[in-house]
Amino acid sequence: MTKSSAPSRLPGFRDFPPAELALRSHIIEGWRRVARRYGFEEYDAPPLEPLELYTQKSGDEIVAQLYDFQDKGGRPVALRPEMTPSLARILCERSRSLPKPIRWFSVPQLFRYERQQRGRLREHIQWNVDLVGESGVEAEAEVLSVALDGLRSFGLDHTEIRARVSDRVLLAEVLSAAGVPADRMVAAFSVIDKVERDSGARTRERLEVEASLEAEGAERILSLLGEPGLDAVERTFGGSLAVADRLRELRRFLEIMSELGFEDFVEFDLRIVRGLAYYTGIVFEVFDRRGEFRAICGGGRYDQLLDRFGGEPLPAIGFGMGDVVLGELLRDRGLLPEHRRSVDLYIVAVRDELLPLARRMARRAREGGRSVLYPLRPLSVKKQFAQAAAEGARQVLILGPDEVVRGVAKLRSMEDGVETEVSIEAWEATGGGGGG
Ligand code: HAM
Numbered sequence: 001m002t003k004s005s006a007p008s009r010l011p012g013f014r015d016f017p018p019a020e021l022a023l024r025s026h027i028i029e030g031w032r033r034v035a036r037r038y039g040f041e042e043y044d045a046p047p048l049e050p051l052e053l054y055t056q057k058s059g060d061e062i063v064a065q066l067y068d069f070q071d072k073g074g075r076p077v078a079l080r081p082e083m084t085p086s087l088a089r090i091l092c093e094r095s096r097s098l099p100k101p102i103r104w105f106s107v108p109q110l111f112r113y114e115r116q117q118r119g120r121l122r123e124h125i126q127w128n129v130d131l132v133g134e135s136g137v138e139a140e141a142e143v144l145s146v147a148l149d150g151l152r153s154f155g156l157d158h159t160e161i162r163a164r165v166s167d168r169v170l171l172a173e174v175l176s177a178a179g180v181p182a183d184r185m186v187a188a189f190s191v192i193d194k195v196e197r198d199s200g201a202r203t204r205e206r207l208e209v210e211a212s213l214e215a216e217g218a219e220r221i222l223s224l225l226g227e228p229g230l231d232a233v234e235r236t237f238g239g240s241l242a243v244a245d246r247l248r249e250l251r252r253f254l255e256i257m258s259e260l261g262f263e264d265f266v267e268f269d270l271r272i273v274r275g276l277a278y279y280t281g282i283v284f285e286v287f288d289r290r291g292e293f294r295a296i297c298g299g300g301r302y303d304q305l306l307d308r309f310g311g312e313p314l315p316a317i318g319f320g321m322g323d324v325v326l327g328e329l330l331r332d333r334g335l336l337p338e339h340r341r342s343v344d345l346y347i348v349a350v351r352d353e354l355l356p357l358a359r360r361m362a363r364r365a366r367e368g369g370r371s372v373l374y375p376l377r378p379l380s381v382k383k384q385f386a387q388a389a390a391e392g393a394r395q396v397l398i399l400g401p402d403e404v405v406r407g408v409a410k411l412r413s414m415e416d417g418v419e420t421e422v423s424i425e426a427w428e429a430t431g432g433g434g435g436g
Contacts, residue, residue, distance in 0.1 A: 012122025092311030
């Protein structure tokens with residue numbers, strides 16, 4: 001057979017050798033711990049779904065990034081680019097029998113054919129936390145707290161990260177008060193969504209052309225977006241009753257965030273719109289304060305998705321947080337634990353004829369739940385110790401001929417070098433538990 005080089009990895013995909021996988025596990029375990037602290041239960045769904053699940057509800061941006069194809073049965077399918085439509089489908093089938101509110105979380109691997117850039121790959125792991133069946137801002141506050149607590153659990157406090165929160169209801173009221181006709185609202189949203197990327201002149205032009213605003217209305221919106229907090233909205237558009245109502249709700253939301261201990265993390269910012277089509281209320285994104293990375297997390301309220309899927313009409317709110325940006329940020333801030341290979345025990349056989357005893361003792365210790373290595377072929381004692389050190393063994397059990405004759409072995413701590421004698425008989429009887 002002729003040798004050929006292995007096909008290379010697809011662009012935007014990652015291998016996870018143990019050190020990388022350990023970091024990924026560190027992140028996922030942190031997410032799981034925090035979700036459970038807030039009473040959320042884990043669920044999952046298939047990674048391959050009917051194409052239709054996304055073409056109907058996700059929004060053009062994600063649909064353009066789908067990995068879609070026909071399966072061998074001729075069905076149009078897609079690798080999941082996000083979890084929310086799968087969640088909506090599951091709940092459509094089951095929500096009626098579930099106590100409300102439903103608190104579910106998930107850690108799926110997702111696939112998007114994205115243009116490659118820092119923080120964006122074609123595959124990522126995304127923590128999804130969703131609360132279904134509550135319509136009040138208390139639910140938004142609860143869900144955003146989970147996201148922020150998740151980040152704080154990795155050592156990212158309010159000096160490092162901030163949540164930029166907006167509200168599509170308020171934005172629609174403000175745009176409507178400025179003169180955007182109802183049938184141009186979606187177009188106006190997409191102009192606002194790009195306001196931080198486009199120049200002022202470009203935004204003004206787009207507001208006039210795409211959102212049908214008069215020059216004066218466009219100017220009011222532009223100046224508001226220059227100072228996008230709640231006070232400015234109140235000052236400029238507070239005369240509209242609908243705006244005033246919504247402002248009261250949003251102030252209550254901020255108050256609850258403060259009761260939950262996250263006031264220093266949260267800023268209201270009308271420029272946050274989010275690309276996904278299904279959001280209907282509060283939306284948010286979390287960023288590093290220095291502005292060096294892309295969004296770490298994004299979410300919002302989507303009260304119509306279940307209804308539109310033909311299920312029980314339930315209000316819902318949730319977020320997704322990816323492992324890519326978060327991993328980069330944690331690495332940059334020195335917040336990732338160092339990966340060290342470690343096993344509980346390495347058994348050194350001073351003579352080759354002691355290897356069968358080493359294997360028996362390893363077997364008993366493994367039955368007792370410990371991770372144990374021993375040389376797989378005859379090795380010098382020096383090499384065995386080198387191997388024990390390389391494998392990160394915390395203890396070494398030394399089987400020397402003189403000790404074995406007396407029915408004992410030496411157990412040495414690799415940390416401080418302290419040695420104790422253990423009885424081989426007791427070890428074999430207790431599964432090594434008696435040996436330390
Ligand atoms: P999303 O904003 O599309 O929201 O994604 C959420 C987060 O996933 C982003 O902030 C980012 O950290 C990460 N992410 C997204 N795309 C990529 C990529 N190509 N590479 C690396 N990381 C990425 C959603 O997906 C919504 N379904 C979230 C949600 C759940 N809304 C309600 N519930």
